[in-house]
Amino acid sequence: MVRGLLWILAAILLGGIVHLSTVLAMPRAAKQDAYSRLASLTPVNTMVPLAQPQTGAEIMPFMDPAFATAVCRYDLTGGSLKLTAPVSQAYTSVFYTRRSVAYYAINDRAAGRRTIELDLMTAAQHAQVPEDEEVTAADRLIIESPTTMGLIVLRALAPEPGLMSMARRTLAAATCGIQAAQ
Amino acid sequence: MRLLFGSCFTLLIAAAIGLGATWLTLTRGIAFGALTIGAWTAWPKSGSADIDPYARATIARTGELPTGMGDGIAFYAHTDDRGHAFDGRCTFSISGMTPPARYWTVTLYTPEGRLVANAIDRHGFTSEEIARDNDGRFTIAVAPLARSGNWLPTGGIEQFMLVWRLYDTAIGVATRTAKEGPMPAIERKGC
Numbered sequence: 001m002v003r004g005l006l007w008i009l010a011a012i013l014l015g016g017i018v019h020l021s022t023v024l025a026m027p028r029a030a031k032q033d034a035y036s037r038l039a040s041l042t043p044v045n046t047m048v049p050l051a052q053p054q055t056g057a058e059i060m061p062f063m064d065p066a067f068a069t070a071v072c073r074y075d076l077t078g079g080s081l082k083l084t085a086p087v088s089q090a091y092t093s094v095f096y097t098r099r100s101v102a103y104y105a106i107n108d109r110a111a112g113r114r115t116i117e118l119d120l121m122t123a124a125q126h127a128q129v130p131e132d133e134e135v136t137a138a139d140r141l142i143i144e145s146p147t148t149m150g151l152i153v154l155r156a157l158a159p160e161p162g163l164m165s166m167a168r169r170t171l172a173a174a175t176c177g178i179q180a181a182q
Numbered sequence: 183m184r185l186l187f188g189s190c191f192t193l194l195i196a197a198a199i200g201l202g203a204t205w206l207t208l209t210r211g212i213a214f215g216a217l218t219i220g221a222w223t224a225w226p227k228s229g230s231a232d233i234d235p236y237a238r239a240t241i242a243r244t245g246e247l248p249t250g251m252g253d254g255i256a257f258y259a260h261t262d263d264r265g266h267a268f269d270g271r272c273t274f275s276i277s278g279m280t281p282p283a284r285y286w287t288v289t290l291y292t293p294e295g296r297l298v299a300n301a302i303d304r305h306g307f308t309s310e311e312i313a314r315d316n317d318g319r320f321t322i323a324v325a326p327l328a329r330s331g332n333w334l335p336t337g338g339i340e341q342f343m344l345v346w347r348l349y350d351t352a353i354g355v356a357t358r359t360a361k362e363g364p365m366p367a368i369e370r371k372g373c
Contacts, residue, residue, distance in 0.1 A: 007188045011195035018200020023207065026239035033242045053297055061295025062246045064347060065305045066287040090285060092349070094250035100241045103231045105252030107350060109284075146231070153247060157285060157349075159310030161303075 027099045034060055034100045035073070035151060042073045045081065047154070047176045049168060064155075068167035072152040072176035076145060080121035083152060085174035087111055090157035095120070097147040104143055119179070120145055120152070152176060204239075213237035217357055219365040222257035222346060226355045229253070246295060254283070254349035260293070262368040268343060270298070270336030272373040273325040276344075279318065281363030284350035285309045290324065290334055293341050300335035307332060322366075344368075 027033070037060055042048040049070045053063040063069070074081050085093065087108040093116065095104040106116060118141035121129075126144050156171050158164040214234045215227045228237040230251040241248055249256040261267050262274055280286055289306035290298055297305045307322065313332055314320045323329040326338040336342055346365070353363045 003188075007192050008195070011192040012199060014192065014196030015199025015203070018196055019203040022200065022204040023235050023239045026204075026208070027242040030242035030245075032245045034245050034247045037245050055297045055299040058296055060245050060247060062244075062291065062345065064287055064289060064345075065297060066289070066308045090349075092250075092253050094247075094253050096247055096250075099238065100247055101231055101233055101238065102229045102248055102250035102253075105250035107253065109350065110252075151247070157287075157308065159285075159308050 034096070035098055035149070038071055038073050038151065042071055044073055044075050045176060045178050047072045047174050049171060052164070066159075067155040067157055068164060068171050070154045070171040070174060072154075073149075074120065074145075074152060074176065075149045076120065076122050076125065076178075077148055079178045080119050080125050081176055082179050083116065083118050083120060083174075083176045085116045085154060086170070087114055087116060088156060088170035090159070091155070091170065093152060093154045095143065095145070096151040096153065097145070098149040099147070100151075101146075103146055117141065118143055122148055207236055208240050208243055211240050213240065215355070217353075219257070219363055221259045221261055221263050221368045222365045223259070224255050224257045224353075226251060226255055226357075229255070244295065249347055251354065254347055254351060255353055257346040257348075257365060259344045259346070259368060262370045264370070266370045268324075268341060269373065270339035270342050271326055273323065273371040275321060275323060275369050275371050276366045277319065277321040277369075278366040279364055280309070280346070280366060281348060281351060281353045283309070283348035283353070286346065286348045288322070288334075288344060288346045290336065291343055291345060292339060293343055298335070298337040298339055298342065300337045302328075302333075302335060304333075304335060306334065320366075 047070050050059060053065050092107040094102050096102050120143050123144050126142060154171055154174055156167040158167040213225045213228055213236050215225060217224045217226060225237060227233055229248045286309045287306055292298060312320050320332060322332040322334050324334045324336060326336050357363055
């Protein structure tokens with residue numbers, strides 16, 4: 001009787017370990033996460049407009065259909081990335097890691113000027129930026145990406161469906177690209 | 183013999199408990215730090231680097247990109263205020279006000295996060311386009327058949343959900359009570 005209880009206790013403990021390890025392993029094992037879904041649709045280090053979500057043809061679940069969306073799928077292996085986006089009304093950009101964790105967001109209000117311009121780099125690349133350069137370029141915005149690969153998602157609100165084409169046009173002017181090593 | 187039987191039994195039970203618990207938590211979208219106001223629940227931390235392992239696993243599995251914390255906050259509802267599940271064959275009324283935000287959107291999805299086909303190609307409203315009464319309040323009729331005013335079609339599907347996204351808002355991790363952020367009331371009107 002006692003022995004049976006011990007077996008059950010062991011099973012519960014082991015089950016807990018199985019549960020926690022599968023939860024922790026899931027982000028690595030997932031084949032259909034946002035980055036993988038976009039990998040086949042978007043070239044790397046290029047700003048690409050995404051098709052509007054339509055019934056039965058959504059790229060990702062829970063996309064907000066009121067927004068025009070463009071994605072820069074980045075890979076910083078070859079150097080840091082420059083993002084340039086002319087600011088329009090009701091405009092936002094969110095930065096995601098390779099595993100879909102949002103680590104940074106900037107919108108037109110926070111940018112406070114007509115164009116969002118920023119350099120995205122890994123911590124190692126940031127460490128190599130000469131210090132004096134960082135000081136002289138005081139208004140140069142540098143963002144550190146926690147992962148070498150990831151996603152920048154730009155979105156512009158269409159306040160009503162009729163304004164969607166205008167929202168899509170404002171995103172078309174945004175660019176991203178790898179900067180040559182200095 | 184008894185030892186062999188015991189360990190096999192233990193391993194089987196352990197696998198069942200472990201995988202079952204993982205499946206349950208990930209399909210139910212369980213995460214820590216929920217902020218519930220009326221029928222609406224948000225997980226502000228899921229849009230930041232502080233995201234917990236459960237939410238991380240859930241978004242990896244579904245393939246969605248969570249609303250970024252600096253960007254806004256997303257509230258999810260699956261039932262009305264009294265707990266009636268959203269059935270696309272019934273009529274629900276959403277009314278009231280929203281917490282202060284620069285703008286918001288409300289969108290109707292299937293429980294898997296897909297849009298629902300309908301004749302007028304409407305999947306939600308933005309704060310800019312919604313019709314309001316004189317004191318700024320609004321009423322949305324979520325119904326299978328056409329209504330006057332703000333009609334959000336359900337397409338007659340068995341189960342739907344609503345996502346209310348507030349952009350550029352102070353509502354977030356520090357919000358504790360509904361007093362700081364009054365979310366719209368949801369009421370089932372009939373089936």
